[in-house]
Amino acid sequence: MEALVATAVGVMTAAGIFLILRRRTFPVILGLSLITYAVNVFLFATGRLALNAPAVLNKYEDVPYTDPLPQALVLTAIVISFGMTAVIVMISLSAYLSSKDDHIDMTAQDCVDAPGEDA
Amino acid sequence: MNHWIVAPIVLPAILAPFIIMVLRYHLDLQRIFSVAGVVALLGIALTITAQAAGGDIQVYELGDWPAPFGIVMVLDRLSAMMVLLTALLALPIVLYAIATGWDNRGKHFHALFHFQLMGVCGAFLTGDAFNLFVFFEVLLIASYGLMTHGGGAVRLKAGVQYVAYNLLGSTLFLFALGTLYGVTGTLNMADIAVRVAELPPEDTALLRVGAVLLLLVFCIKAAVLPLHFWLPASYANAPLPVAALFAIMTKVGAYSILRMYTLAFGPEVEATQGLVGDWLQPAALLTLAVGAIGILGSQHIARMVAFCAIASMGTLLIAISLFTPEATAAALYYVFHSTLATALLFLVADLVMERRSGAITPKPPMPQGGLISALFFVGAIAMAGMPPLSGFVGKLLVLDAARDAPNANAAWAVILIGSFITIIGLARAGSLIFWKSHDVQFLSEGDPEDREVAPAPEPQPGLAFTAVFGVVAGLIALTLFAGPALEYTSKTAEQLFTPEHYISAVLGGEE
Numbered sequence: 001m002e003a004l005v006a007t008a009v010g011v012m013t014a015a016g017i018f019l020i021l022r023r024r025t026f027p028v029i030l031g032l033s034l035i036t037y038a039v040n041v042f043l044f045a046t047g048r049l050a051l052n053a054p055a056v057l058n059k060y061e062d063v064p065y066t067d068p069l070p071q072a073l074v075l076t077a078i079v080i081s082f083g084m085t086a087v088i089v090m091i092s093l094s095a096y097l098s099s100k101d102d103h104i105d106m107t108a109q110d111c112v113d114a115p116g117e118d119a
Numbered sequence: 120m121n122h123w124i125v126a127p128i129v130l131p132a133i134l135a136p137f138i139i140m141v142l143r144y145h146l147d148l149q150r151i152f153s154v155a156g157v158v159a160l161l162g163i164a165l166t167i168t169a170q171a172a173g174g175d176i177q178v179y180e181l182g183d184w185p186a187p188f189g190i191v192m193v194l195d196r197l198s199a200m201m202v203l204l205t206a207l208l209a210l211p212i213v214l215y216a217i218a219t220g221w222d223n224r225g226k227h228f229h230a231l232f233h234f235q236l237m238g239v240c241g242a243f244l245t246g247d248a249f250n251l252f253v254f255f256e257v258l259l260i261a262s263y264g265l266m267t268h269g270g271g272a273v274r275l276k277a278g279v280q281y282v283a284y285n286l287l288g289s290t291l292f293l294f295a296l297g298t299l300y301g302v303t304g305t306l307n308m309a310d311i312a313v314r315v316a317e318l319p320p321e322d323t324a325l326l327r328v329g330a331v332l333l334l335l336v337f338c339i340k341a342a343v344l345p346l347h348f349w350l351p352a353s354y355a356n357a358p359l360p361v362a363a364l365f366a367i368m369t370k371v372g373a374y375s376i377l378r379m380y381t382l383a384f385g386p387e388v389e390a391t392q393g394l395v396g397d398w399l400q401p402a403a404l405l406t407l408a409v410g411a412i413g414i415l416g417s418q419h420i421a422r423m424v425a426f427c428a429i430a431s432m433g434t435l436l437i438a439i440s441l442f443t444p445e446a447t448a449a450a451l452y453y454v455f456h457s458t459l460a461t462a463l464l465f466l467v468a469d470l471v472m473e474r475r476s477g478a479i480t481p482k483p484p485m486p487q488g489g490l491i492s493a494l495f496f497v498g499a500i501a502m503a504g505m506p507p508l509s510g511f512v513g514k515l516l517v518l519d520a521a522r523d524a525p526n527a528n529a530a531w532a533v534i535l536i537g538s539f540i541t542i543i544g545l546a547r548a549g550s551l552i553f554w555k556s557h558d559v560q561f562l563s564e565g566d567p568e569d570r571e572v573a574p575a576p577e578p579q580p581g582l583a584f585t586a587v588f589g590v591v592a593g594l595i596a597l598t599l600f601a602g603p604a605l606e607y608t609s610k611t612a613e614q615l616f617t618p619e620h621y622i623s624a625v626l627g628g629e630e
Contacts, residue, residue: 020287025279032286039293046301070300073249077293080256084289087263088282094267095275104283106276106352 005045012038025092025102029085036081043074123170124179124194126163127202127240130156135233150217153229157209160236164199164206171199174610176624178246186625187310193246193625196611197451201243201374204455205367208462209236211589215466216360218582219473224269224358231268234261235364242371246625248299249306251375252292255340259285262368266357277356284349288339295336298329309625312383312618315390323390330384330391334399337379340372342432343399344406351413354425359469362421363462369432370454377439377447381615382622386442399440400526404533407433411537414544420477423548424464427502430541431457434504434534438517441524444612449516451608455597456509460501463590467495470587471552479548481555492553494587499545501594504538509597514538516605 012034019031047067055068096102134156142148170177171194179192213232215221222228238258245251263285267278300306302325303314318326335346342350350369354362376399384391410430417423435457438450471477474485485491497508504510514534521530597604614620 020283028283032283032290035287035290039290039297043293043297046297069306070297073296073300076249076253080253080289081286084256084260084282084286087260088279088286091263091267091275091282092279094270095272095279098270098275099272101276104279106273106280 001049001051005041005049009038009042009045012041023103023105025096025104028104029088029092032088033081033085036077036085040074040077040081043070043077046070120179120183121170121177121194122179123163123167124177124192124244125181127160127167127206128192128237128244130160130163131233131237131240135230135237138230138233139227146223149229150222153213153232154210154217156233157206157213157236160240161203161206161210164203167194168199168203170194171196172607172610174614176614176621178625178627186627187305187307190250191246191307191625192244193309193621194244195621196607196614197374197378198243200451200607200611201370201454202240204370204458205236205239205243207593208364208367208458211586211593212360212364212462212466214589215363215469215583215586218586219360219469221269221358221360221469225267227264228268231261231264232364234258235265237261239367239371243374246308247306248296248308248311248379252289252296255292255371256289258368258371259289262361262365265361265364266353268358268361274356274358277352281349281353284339288336291332291339292336295329295332298325298332302326302329307625308379308382309622312385312622313626315383315388318390320389326390327394330394331398333379334376334395337372337375338399338402341369341376341436342372342406342429343402343436344409344433345402347406347409347429350429351422351425354428354465355419355421359421359465359472362425363465363469366428366458366461366465369428370435370458373432373435373439373450373454376436377450377615381442381447382618385616385618396440396442399436400530403433403436403440404529405433406430406436407533407537409433411540411544414541415547417544417548418479420468420471420479420548420552421465423479423544424461424468427464427541427545428461430537431461431502433537434514434517437530437534438520441521443520443524444609444616446517446520446524447612447615448605448609449513449520451611452509452516452597452601452605453513455604456501456513456594459590459593459597460498460510463494463587463594464498464502466587466590467491467498470494470583479551481551481558484556488553488556490584492549494591495549495553497591497594499542499549503542503545505542507598509594509601512598512601 016031016034016038019027022028047070050064050066053064053066055066055071057065138149138152177194181190235258238254238261241254242251245254263282266281267275303311305311305314339346354365380395407430410426410433413426414423417426435450435453438446438453470491475482501508501510504514518531518534521527
């Protein structure tokens with residue numbers, strides 16, 4: 001199972017990085033989402049992997065349990081990354097609608113004369 | 120428990136939703152509450168700084184859960200001083216944004232402003248690594264809104280880059296925290312420090328990976344080369360008063376480096392020895408060099424100031440990367456100076472861009488040009504580190520602290536040559552923007568369309584200038600009271616380099 005989880009994290013991260021290096025916003029956002037999935041699985045695994053074990057201590061008998069803290073961390077991370085993905089989708093959508101262009105890089109002209117003057 | 124510690128977080132956390140939900144359609148009330156909130160924050164910051172100045176490290180346990188299990192807020196000299204700096208910076212900026220009507224060019228400026236303050240203060244006060252991540256996200260998500268405030272195609276495009284870069288940084292932060300948790304089994308900073316010191320030397324490979332990942336995240340925040348690419352486009356395209364506030368955001372990165380790498384992965388910790396200082400210093404030298412060259416090469420005043428921010432981060436991190444008490448004291452003095460100087464230049468750049476284009480080319484004289492050029496002159500002197508302002512004192516302290524360091528020659532050469540290039544770059548920009556416009560030849564030969572004097576912007580209230588002069592006053596005060604300030608930062612550095620006090624204050628009973 002360790003090998004499976006490790007491969008999943010590795011493949012998702014690699015695919016995410018590949019997509020982030022694309023030039024248009026849509027693949028970049030997909031890549032960011034893939035990387036956040038990878039990090040969520042990774043965080044889950046930091047408490048060590050345990051099968052069929054509850055995340056609570058049982059004080060009546062000695063049964064295996066799994067570390068609850070990473071699960072709480074993953075929950076926080078999922079919520080935050082979900083919100084952030086929504087934000088970047090909205091910002092890139094309005095950037096696309098206002099400039100009719102979904103390239104993520106800025107042109108040299110953007111850097112020279114435009115900043116602020118559209119306000 | 121001392122409830123003042125959590126006040127800098129609770130106050131904006133209550134005020135911001137209140138502004139959104141109750142005062143949504145009342146700009147005047149928003150302005151009043153926003154300014155009142157910042158003034159109250161300043162009061163709180165002064166109070167906690169006075170409390171921390173005694174040297175006691177105070178701990179606030181959220182929900183009264185004892186330290187390694189619950190989240191703690193920790194007030195020591197460093198965090199108190201950074202909160203004070205945040206409040207001092209926020210006051211003139213909010214006044215300036217109100218005076219120039221920037222807060223009316225989009226929605227929810229004041230609410231986002233206070234969420235940003237909440238994130239920054241939280242990041243300075245927290246004693247828990249995962250909580251640090253959460254406050255980073257709070258300040259980032261507010262900064263996304265502030266950065267794209269006012270809209271416009273180029274600004275939104277720069278905003279997409281900024282958000283994408285920072286999302287990647289946040290993911291990296293999570294990877295780093297996961298690795299650290301996997302090794303140490305804790306996320307409380309003081310507890311991490313204890314566990315790291317106990318780790319057997321053959322088990323440290325994963326810990327070193329985690330420590331370096333964490334350093335990368337903080338370096339992205341602090342815009343250290345080669346991770347600085349997000350900064351020029353974002354800061355130059357953000358509304359400039361917001362960019363002035365963002366001057367504190369790069370310092371959050373520098374603060375985090377200072378906190379984690381003196382407390383948990385300190386210079387004397389065997390597991391991570393030679394990991395940070397050796398890498399950070401060359402990167403900081405390159406940052407300063409690239410920043411200085413960028414200042415010289417910029418075609419636009421906002422971009423030039425963004426490179427000023429990068430250059431000053433370079434100087435700051437050179438001092439931090441030495442990891443000695445003297446250098447850290449100098450760095451902390453320089454933090455104050457560089458934040459104020461960067462903010463001052465951004466506000467001056469905004470004054471310029473309200474009246475003419477920001478391109479560094481001659482244009483006809485602008486209204487109130489004399490006053491603005493004087494302010495630019497003061498800002499440039501401060502930024503370049505010339506006497507008589509605090510930049511000179513700060514750079515002198517950094518140079519003095521670097522004297523006995525292993526590669527002192529490189530540090531001295533880069534700082535001095537970098538300052539020289541900065542002076543040339545700022546002088547070039549200043550003379551092209553402010554002097555060349557009065558040149559007889561230019562006025563008679565230039566394009567006739569170019570010669571029309573731009574109409575003065577909206578009735579320019581004195582408040583905008585008052586705000587800018589407030590920042591200048593801060594710089595002058597920092598120069599005049601350099602002695603007491605340095606005494607405070609020296610004691611802060613002393614406190615940072617005796618992490619035992621921090622650890623025993625947080626973990627209390629176990630020691």
